[in-house]
């Protein structure tokens with residue numbers, strides 16, 4: 001199969017619109033369904049439908065039009081939610097976004113149980129467990145088909161390293177493991193290819209912290225105008241493109257993603273995975289950590305466990 005239906009749930013938003021724009025340009029996408037509760041949604045669909053690329057675009061507004069959007073989906077990308085405002089952490093968004101993701105996952109369970117879900121809505125660390133619990137309850141749970149999108153952490157790390165090394169950031173490979181918020185974001189700078197040109201551990205630490213806090217860097221710079229949208233859309237489109245290449249049987253498609261995992265004490269964990277015809281085909285783990293990275297992992301695990309429990313408790317309350 002070489003033609004796929006992709007749904008963007010939250011398609012009218014700051015992430016959703018540029019994400020839809022990028023997906024409309026992906027030749028593997030033959031049907032692009034845009035779902036949102038915002039009145040502008042059908043118009044975003046009409047707007048994109050005037051582009052001269054093959055993907056057939058449909059707009060779907062409001063919950064009564066959600067099942068039609070989801071039916072036949074191969075991939076459902078979810079940036080629906082409320083974004084961070086200055087001073088807000090990703091966890092502040094929790095209750096609103098948790099309900100949105102729960103309801104979307106329930107609709108996927110009913111209408112496209114084999115679809116791969118790529119969750120962008122924050123806090124991602126908790127949203128993936130919520131979607132997983134919903135699928136379990138519906139009896140259609142497949143952990144290989146639920147991914148938390150951490151691609152932006154990888155993209156940022158590569159961008160910053162590219163800048164430091166004076167090379168094209170697209171030539172940088174860097175695993176980022178753990179989760180998608182604060183201390184749970186663990187860039188494995190010791191595994192960067194090419195090696196990061198930083199002379200001492202203090203600078204490595206500063207770069208690590210910049211990657212961990214890059215989302216906040218954007219929130220502050222936007223001064224009340226929202227959080228990362230354009231770079232997130234780019235990252236979401238890249239992951240979706242990789243998921244589609246995996247579906248079509250391309251080999252060696254590797255991306256970092258936050259998935260069900262038994263590598264650490266944390267039941268969900270992000271690291272490089274191989275994407276295949278059924279979603280996650282292989283967990284590649286995270287290789288050798290240096291002392292500093294081991295310490296970061298130690299700090300991340302309790303936070304991940306807390307975020308995951310919050311998600312599981314929400315889904316089962």
Ligand code: APR
Nearest residue numbers: 010012013014015036037038079080081082083100121122
């Ligand atoms: N179903 C579908 N879409 C919804 C729903 C819902 N129940 N509730 C809200 N939305 C839509 C909004 O109408 C809006 O178009 O989600 C979109 C969110 O867009 P923005 O408010 O612009 O937020 P954005 O910056 O895109 O971030 C969305 O992604 O990275 C995360 O933290 C971020 O959780 C936030 C999400």
